[in-house]
Amino acid sequence: MLGDGMSMTTVTSARILKGQLNGKTGEETILSWETFPNLALSKTYNQDYTTPDSAGTGTAFMSGVKTNKGVIGVDASVHRGHCNPSPAHELSTILDWSLAEGKSVGIVTTARITHATPSSAYAHVADRGWEGDHYTQHVVGGCKDIALQLVEDNPNIQVLMGGGRRFFLPYTAQDPESGSNTHYGRRDGRDLIKEWENDKTARNMSHKYVWNSKQFHQTNFSQLDYFLGLFDSSSMAYELDRFDTHYEVAGEPSLAEMTEAAITILQKNPKGFFLLVEGGKIDLAHHGNHAVKALHETLAFNDAVAKMDSMTNDRDTLAVVTADHSHTMVLAGYPARGNDILGLIKNSAGKLELAKDHKPLTSLIYGTGPGAWSGIRPDLTGVNTDDKEYVSESAIPLNPSTHAGEDVVIYAKGPMSHLFHTTHEQNYIPHVLAFASCVGEYKNSCVDHMP
Numbered sequence: 001m002l003g004d005g006m007s008m009t010t011v012t013s014a015r016i017l018k019g020q021l022n023g024k025t026g027e028e029t030i031l032s033w034e035t036f037p038n039l040a041l042s043k044t045y046n047q048d049y050t051t052p053d054s055a056g057t058g059t060a061f062m063s064g065v066k067t068n069k070g071v072i073g074v075d076a077s078v079h080r081g082h083c084n085p086s087p088a089h090e091l092s093t094i095l096d097w098s099l100a101e102g103k104s105v106g107i108v109t110t111a112r113i114t115h116a117t118p119s120s121a122y123a124h125v126a127d128r129g130w131e132g133d134h135y136t137q138h139v140v141g142g143c144k145d146i147a148l149q150l151v152e153d154n155p156n157i158q159v160l161m162g163g164g165r166r167f168f169l170p171y172t173a174q175d176p177e178s179g180s181n182t183h184y185g186r187r188d189g190r191d192l193i194k195e196w197e198n199d200k201t202a203r204n205m206s207h208k209y210v211w212n213s214k215q216f217h218q219t220n221f222s223q224l225d226y227f228l229g230l231f232d233s234s235s236m237a238y239e240l241d242r243f244d245t246h247y248e249v250a251g252e253p254s255l256a257e258m259t260e261a262a263i264t265i266l267q268k269n270p271k272g273f274f275l276l277v278e279g280g281k282i283d284l285a286h287h288g289n290h291a292v293k294a295l296h297e298t299l300a301f302n303d304a305v306a307k308m309d310s311m312t313n314d315r316d317t318l319a320v321v322t323a324d325h326s327h328t329m330v331l332a333g334y335p336a337r338g339n340d341i342l343g344l345i346k347n348s349a350g351k352l353e354l355a356k357d358h359k360p361l362t363s364l365i366y367g368t369g370p371g372a373w374s375g376i377r378p379d380l381t382g383v384n385t386d387d388k389e390y391v392s393e394s395a396i397p398l399n400p401s402t403h404a405g406e407d408v409v410i411y412a413k414g415p416m417s418h419l420f421h422t423t424h425e426q427n428y429i430p431h432v433l434a435f436a437s438c439v440g441e442y443k444n445s446c447v448d449h450m451p
């Protein structure tokens with residue numbers, strides 16, 4: 001379970017928000033993974049950058065090999081943007097190793113299913129931007145776009161849910177939700193959704209494709225072998241926007257609902273399963289300095305982890321919750337206990353704390369991002385900083401905001417979770433997953449925990 005951009009500050013602040021939404025002061029609250037018994041730190045740097053991106057980090061925690069920023073599923077001899085389709089540079093992943101041992105596999109995300117984290121499980125590209133052939137049509141060297149790799153090269157992934165529909169439909173086709181043609185659609189004219197369905201039909205597998213929440217809720221997942229849900233043309237809606245018709249037309253399931261559906265399908269396999277669940281929009285909210293949305297995305301991820309925990313058994317399931325990298329949000333100043341985590345800082349006497357410029361400040365501020373002011377800092381008196389569209393203040397103007405480079409936490413429970421116990425390189429993670437589930441290079445040197 002991967003909270004994209006879920007820094008330690010994000011966890012602390014989301015925990016406080018969860019409590020405050022339940023009428024408590026907040027600091028004492030716990031999130032669903034905060035009862036996991038084994039914790040460690042993950043060093044997230046990429047091979048070539050101190051502060052990493054989700055492509056390099058995703059490759060590290062899926063394949064077990066650190067690589068360059070911006071590349072996916074290939075080793076560090078491949079440089080970003082340089083098409084090099086040689087299999088010699090391709091890295092296999094925990095998803096491949098699990099499939100090879102007859103386990104079921106699935107990927108669930110709120111980002112595009114072709115985005116950096118989910119595609120790190122199945123794709124091999126020199127540039128994370130090559131999500132569809134809109135981007136690869138002029139690339140020299142014959143490199144395949146990520147959506148095509150997903151459908152053509154990975155026909156045995158049983159569960160796929162997320163956004164990114166536009167990379168699967170011909171550019172001449174109308175998107176069912178917007179009703180308009182998509183500029184980013186396929187230039188090769190292929191309908192990859194149809195091709196996905198045709199492959200399952202040809203192999204006599206029960207399957208279903210849906211693109212909205214009504215169809216999702218009408219699906220009997222326990223009867224299915226294969227499921228494809230593409231719920232948005234681009235990434236799925238923020239949790240706070242999911243029922244806001246300004247942002248979302250056809251409706252989308254929550255991350256917890258998608259997780260439940262995925263496990264319902266995957267756990268039918270007596271050999272077990274590997275599932276990647278990504279809270280993909282914690283990161284996107286942080287990139288816009290949207291602290292309010294980032295925390296609510298983290299709470300949606302919290303609900304997904306709780307759902308996973310309620311459907312699995314600690315005796316046979318290794319559950320790992322971590323982040324790919326940090327963000328620059330800090331929880332600072334001296335807010336009194338129970339002070340609104342999204343609000344202006346008040347002291348224990350209920351008085352607004354003022355900065356050197358005699359103006360109030362929020363507890364959550366960013367190092368970098370679009371929330372930087374030019375000239376004199378704005379006066380936040382009377383501003384509703386709890387509003388979902390509020391952009392938090394940042395020190396340095398950058399749009400989007402950058403990631404941050406410090407370690408992130410690994411929370412684990414279940415078989416072999418004690419192997420997460422110190423400060424680890426991020427690429428150590430899939431080695432533990434493989435050892436605990438007897439796949440990949442550890443398939444003959446492990447303790448099988450399947451019942």
Ligand SMILES: [Zn+2]
Binds near residue numbers: 005054283284287403
């Ligand atoms: Zn990011």
